[in-house]
Amino acid sequence: MGLIDSLSQIYETLNTDSGFWNPLVWIGAFVIIFLIAYILRGYGNKAYKKNTEQTKVFLSGNPEFDDKEKMHVKAKNLYWGFNETLKGVYKILDRLHTDNASDFILWFVVILGIFFIILGVL
Amino acid sequence: MSSGMSKIVKTMTGVTFPLMLIFGLYVILHGHLTPGGGFQGGAIVASACAMVLIAYGSVWTMKKVKEKHLSILESLGAIGFIGVAGLGFLFGVNYFFNNFLLKQDVIPLFNNVGTGASNINTAGVIPLMNIAVGLKVIAGLFAIVLVMAYATHKLKGGEK
Amino acid sequence: MFEDLLTHAPALIVAIPLLGAFLTPLVGKINDKLRNIFAIIIVALNSFIILLLSYNILAHESVKLAPDLVKNGVQTYIFGAQSANYPVARIIFEVDGLNAYMIILGAILPLAAIIYSWSFMKDETGQDKYYTLMLLLTAGMLGMMMTGDLFNFFVFLEITSIASAALIAYRTNNKFSVQAAFKYIVISTIGALFFLFAIAILYGQYNALNMAVLANSIQYGLLEKIAFVLFVVALAMKAGIAPMHMWLPGAYGRAPASVTLIVMGTTLGSFYGLLRIGFTVYGEHLISGTNLSIALGWMLVGLAILTIFVGVLMALRQNDFKKMIGFAAVAEIGYMLLAFGAALASVYQDTAGAVAFSPEGVTALRGGMFHILNDALDIGLLFLVAGAIYYVSKESSLNKLGGLARNLKYTTIFFVIGMVAVSGLPPLNGFASKLMIYQSTYAINPILAIVAILASILLLAVFVKVFYAAFLGPKLPKFDKVKEVPISMLIGMLILACIIIFIGLFPNLVVENVVQPAVDALQAVLDNTNNYIAAVLGGA
Amino acid sequence: MLTFQIPYLAVAGLIIIGLYAVLFKRNLIKMIIGITLIESGVNLFLITLSFREGSVAPIYTADATQGTLMSLPVPQALTLTSIVIGVAVLALMLTLVIHIYRHYGTLDVRKIKEDDN
Numbered sequence: 001m002g003l004i005d006s007l008s009q010i011y012e013t014l015n016t017d018s019g020f021w022n023p024l025v026w027i028g029a030f031v032i033i034f035l036i037a038y039i040l041r042g043y044g045n046k047a048y049k050k051n052t053e054q055t056k057v058f059l060s061g062n063p064e065f066d067d068k069e070k071m072h073v074k075a076k077n078l079y080w081g082f083n084e085t086l087k088g089v090y091k092i093l094d095r096l097h098t099d100n101a102s103d104f105i106l107w108f109v110v111i112l113g114i115f116f117i118i119l120g121v122l
Numbered sequence: 123m124s125s126g127m128s129k130i131v132k133t134m135t136g137v138t139f140p141l142m143l144i145f146g147l148y149v150i151l152h153g154h155l156t157p158g159g160g161f162q163g164g165a166i167v168a169s170a171c172a173m174v175l176i177a178y179g180s181v182w183t184m185k186k187v188k189e190k191h192l193s194i195l196e197s198l199g200a201i202g203f204i205g206v207a208g209l210g211f212l213f214g215v216n217y218f219f220n221n222f223l224l225k226q227d228v229i230p231l232f233n234n235v236g237t238g239a240s241n242i243n244t245a246g247v248i249p250l251m252n253i254a255v256g257l258k259v260i261a262g263l264f265a266i267v268l269v270m271a272y273a274t275h276k277l278k279g280g281e282k
Numbered sequence: 283m284f285e286d287l288l289t290h291a292p293a294l295i296v297a298i299p300l301l302g303a304f305l306t307p308l309v310g311k312i313n314d315k316l317r318n319i320f321a322i323i324i325v326a327l328n329s330f331i332i333l334l335l336s337y338n339i340l341a342h343e344s345v346k347l348a349p350d351l352v353k354n355g356v357q358t359y360i361f362g363a364q365s366a367n368y369p370v371a372r373i374i375f376e377v378d379g380l381n382a383y384m385i386i387l388g389a390i391l392p393l394a395a396i397i398y399s400w401s402f403m404k405d406e407t408g409q410d411k412y413y414t415l416m417l418l419l420t421a422g423m424l425g426m427m428m429t430g431d432l433f434n435f436f437v438f439l440e441i442t443s444i445a446s447a448a449l450i451a452y453r454t455n456n457k458f459s460v461q462a463a464f465k466y467i468v469i470s471t472i473g474a475l476f477f478l479f480a481i482a483i484l485y486g487q488y489n490a491l492n493m494a495v496l497a498n499s500i501q502y503g504l505l506e507k508i509a510f511v512l513f514v515v516a517l518a519m520k521a522g523i524a525p526m527h528m529w530l531p532g533a534y535g536r537a538p539a540s541v542t543l544i545v546m547g548t549t550l551g552s553f554y555g556l557l558r559i560g561f562t563v564y565g566e567h568l569i570s571g572t573n574l575s576i577a578l579g580w581m582l583v584g585l586a587i588l589t590i591f592v593g594v595l596m597a598l599r600q601n602d603f604k605k606m607i608g609f610a611a612v613a614e615i616g617y618m619l620l621a622f623g624a625a626l627a628s629v630y631q632d633t634a635g636a637v638a639f640s641p642e643g644v645t646a647l648r649g650g651m652f653h654i655l656n657d658a659l660d661i662g663l664l665f666l667v668a669g670a671i672y673y674v675s676k677e678s679s680l681n682k683l684g685g686l687a688r689n690l691k692y693t694t695i696f697f698v699i700g701m702v703a704v705s706g707l708p709p710l711n712g713f714a715s716k717l718m719i720y721q722s723t724y725a726i727n728p729i730l731a732i733v734a735i736l737a738s739i740l741l742l743a744v745f746v747k748v749f750y751a752a753f754l755g756p757k758l759p760k761f762d763k764v765k766e767v768p769i770s771m772l773i774g775m776l777i778l779a780c781i782i783i784f785i786g787l788f789p790n791l792v793v794e795n796v797v798q799p800a801v802d803a804l805q806a807v808l809d810n811t812n813n814y815i816a817a818v819l820g821g822a
Numbered sequence: 823m824l825t826f827q828i829p830y831l832a833v834a835g836l837i838i839i840g841l842y843a844v845l846f847k848r849n850l851i852k853m854i855i856g857i858t859l860i861e862s863g864v865n866l867f868l869i870t871l872s873f874r875e876g877s878v879a880p881i882y883t884a885d886a887t888q889g890t891l892m893s894l895p896v897p898q899a900l901t902l903t904s905i906v907i908g909v910a911v912l913a914l915m916l917t918l919v920i921h922i923y924r925h926y927g928t929l930d931v932r933k934i935k936e937d938d939n
Contacts, residue, residue, distance in 0.1 A: 012790045012791070012794075013790060014714060014717075014718075014789045014790040014793055015790075016645050016649070016717060016718045016721045016722070017641050017642060017645050017721065017722070017725070018721055018724075018725065019717065019721055021708075021713070021714055021717050021789065022790075023708065023709035023714075023786060023787050023788075023789065024787065026708055026709050027709055027787075068685070068756040068757060068758050068759055069684075069758060069759075071755070071756045072684040072685065072755035072756055072758065073750070073751075073755070074680075074681045074682075074684075074751065075601050075679075075680030075681050075683075075747060075748075075751035075752075076601050076680075076681050078747045078750060078751060079598060079743070079747060082598065083598075083599065086595070089595065090595070090599060093592065093595060093596060093599075096525070096528075097528055097596065098528075099465075099528065099532065101464065101465045101468045101469065101529075103528070104465065104468070104469050104519075104526065104528050104529050105468070105469065105472055107525045107526050107528070108469070108472065108473070108515065108519050108526055110525075111515050111518070111519075111525070111526060112476075112511060112512070112515045115511040115514065115515055115581075116508070116511055118577065118581060119507050119510070119511055119574075119578075120507070122573055122574050122577055
């Protein structure tokens with residue numbers, strides 16, 4: 001028995017006790033789905049006109065700025081809603097991340113204490 | 123700008139520097155016989171150099187000794203150490219850090235191990251390694267002190 | 283033919299980068315290009331020897347290159363006194379399945395980093411020292427992953443801390459990198475000192491420093507408990523487990539990208555130390571199916587959940603690309619800890635008194651172990667991409683980036699590969715290991731799996747944010763002149779991407795042949811004769 | 823017997839004082855002093871472990887015959903290694919502090935933080 005025993009071992013399925021995972025089968029399925037989608041796409045309407053309204057970016061009816069910087073949604077504005085909802089959590093997290101070496105060591109001492117207590121009891 | 127301390131300090135440094143140097147080299151060479159060794163002796167020599175640095179000022183010393191040369195010396199020391207360790211592959215029982223001079227008939231001079239408590243050739247390659255380490259420590263520690271002194275000098279000297 | 287080379291391989295793997303490190307400044311005096319080629323040759327040679335050694339240990343008996351060297355899956359290399367009469371006058375390097383698995387990281391990461399550095403570091407001063415420190419860091423990392431001696435482990439730990447702190451502060455004109463380096467050296471020194479304190483306690487009790495010798499004779503009294511806590515917490519801080527992770531994003535984020543790659547290797551080396559101490563040195567008492575192992579397992583699971591959540595939530599909030607990946611790396615470490623903690627909690631004692639991992643526990647071990655490799659590759663690739671973006675734009679804040687996909691074709695492809703892999707989307711490697719973790723933790727407690735999957739989704743959201751903010755969007759006028767990064771950086775990324783795709787496509791091949799021996803080495807603690815211990819005490 | 827405990831008390835004292843300095847001092851140099859105090863504590867602990875009652879230093883001289891009780895040499899070697907590492911770490915930390923001072927003009931952690939924001 002070698003490292004690669006037979007060719008079949010290369011594409012064998014990964015078994016995890018209640019499930020399995022074989023990327024090659026998955027990719028095969030994906031290729032088939034892609035082909036079907038491509039065929040369906042072939043039935044689409046080809047009669048659009050270039051360089052007209054039809055090919056322009058649709059921004060919910062808003063006009064497009066010439067300044068490209070203004071058009072790009074910046075990273076800090078992404079997930080605004082998520083940040084807003086979890087404001088309370090982030091307030092705590094930000095307060096903990098003081099970025100101060102003494103506090104890092106303080107956490108180290110705290111965790112040491114917790115481990116001592118738990119292992120001391122057991 | 124006249125750098126350094128007073129004339130008295132400079133003269134006394136000139137008197138004591140060679141003595142400290144010799145003592146440091148003694149500690150390096152006798153590392154396998156008496157307390158001490160490459161690091162300790164190297165630290166003594168480096169502190170002698172640091173004394174010169176303080177007495178004469180960092181600018182003067184920087185002119186005499188280039189940090190570049192120190193780093194080459196340091197590399198040579200480290201290569202010497204690993205080289206001696208690596209020679210163990212070639213001689214005797216063949217392993218890394220093999221003390222190949224010890225009792226293995228490679229060089230007959232080094233065969234008499236343990237006889238004569240004050241001879242240098244009684245511990246195989248250990249004196250060689252001590253010399254290599256000593257070289258590295260002298261160069262490394264002095265380079266650290268020198269660069270730090272120079273950096274603080276530049277800080278005071280109006281860069282900020 | 284490889285017999286001689288393999289006999290000395292464990293020593294050579296540390297010696298070659300060390301020698302290279304000290305030769306580099308001398309070669310650098312001659313010519314800059316020559317020095318770069320020299321560094322690449324040294325690392326490539328080292329990687330070759332590492333892979334040979336790993337192959338020789340991991341491969342099945344009949345295809346080993348030098349079967350005589352490996353006894354029961356363990357190869358030992360003795361420095362100093364060859365006879366066992368002087369147990370303290372020698373240091374032993376022991377390479378078993380777990381070590382052989384870990385040093386594969388030491389083969390891949392430095393190679394990619396050094397090749398990447400050629401162009402990435404082209405305009406910086408002091409490159410001689412950069413290459414010296416990189417090779418020193420590589421040597422330290424590999425030594426950490428192979429040594430069988432606790433004090434030697436401490437020495438290598440310190441070598442890596444010093445070298446990596448110096449490298450994190452490499453761009454000294456940036457005040458943030460100097461600060462990050464200072465914080466890193468403070469926490470790693472204190473961690474290492476407490477580690478040394480624990481070593482001293484064990485030495486005072488047992489008069490031994492070798493892990494196998496200690497494991498053979500260790501009791502579980504008060505002093506050993508204290509030493510254990512010090513070991514675990516010190517290494518956990520070095521491995522970046524919440525709430526002691528806070529140094530990690532700063533250190534990862536402020537270092538040059540190629541440095542981060544190897545610093546990450548040392549972080550995983552600390553994680554390896556955690557496994558070695560838990561499963562080998564204290565294995566007999568810890569992995570026992572008693573209340574102790576279950577409580578400890580659940581405690582680790584709790585820390586893991588905290589680590590995952592803090593990492594992911596903070597990553598979502600960051601606007602600095604590299605810091606964001608740093609927090610994502612924290613979350614990934616949480617996944618490993620989750621797997622190992624769950625495995626520990628699943629240890630049980632059957633009615634006959636025999637101790638065993640439950641089947642889910644074994645899957646968790648496999649998943650966690652597999653995830654170590656995957657995490658290093660995925661996060662490493664993302665860091666290299668972040669470095670490439672910094673290289674072309676001199677900008678690490680995502681707020682100022684945009685539309686780079688139009689100019690950086692290949693880099694974008696590499697980013698997408700990294701993003702898909704790290705957030706556990708099929709078909710790349712992250713999915714395979716995370717699937718194993720999900721399934722095993724689901725069997726142990728469904729809530730754990732739900733948390734893990736949720737965090738994985740958030741991780742995808744993190745990188746989609748980067749993808750949108752940095753790569754998509756209209757072409758910004760200030761990036762008009764941006765060109766694709768130089769070829770050496772592309773090669774560095776390509777190496778990692780190819781391995782990611784390979785592992786992604788053939789997960790079973792890797793799990794069965796590479797991960798399984800490492801898991802077996804961990805499970806050996808339950809056998810009557812632990813090979814790791816027997817290799818030192820039995821022979822010689 | 824109590825005299826043998828004194829070094830251990832000193833170890834505990836050094837480590838606790840060092841930790842206090844690292845945790846509560848806002849000056850970077852004082853933090854570094856705290857770290858070196860912890861290091862001294864650990865080194866003292868190692869050295870204390872090597873001592874056996876009535877032993878001499880482990881050096882072979884003309885006086886020390888075969889039967890002389892010597893203290894263990896291994897912890898001393900370990901301590902030496904740890905001291906060497908300590909020197910390197912100390913030098914690196916001081917270098918970084920010099921750089922921090924050059925950027926901020928202060929060593930106070932709070933002022934550095936204000937400067938960042």
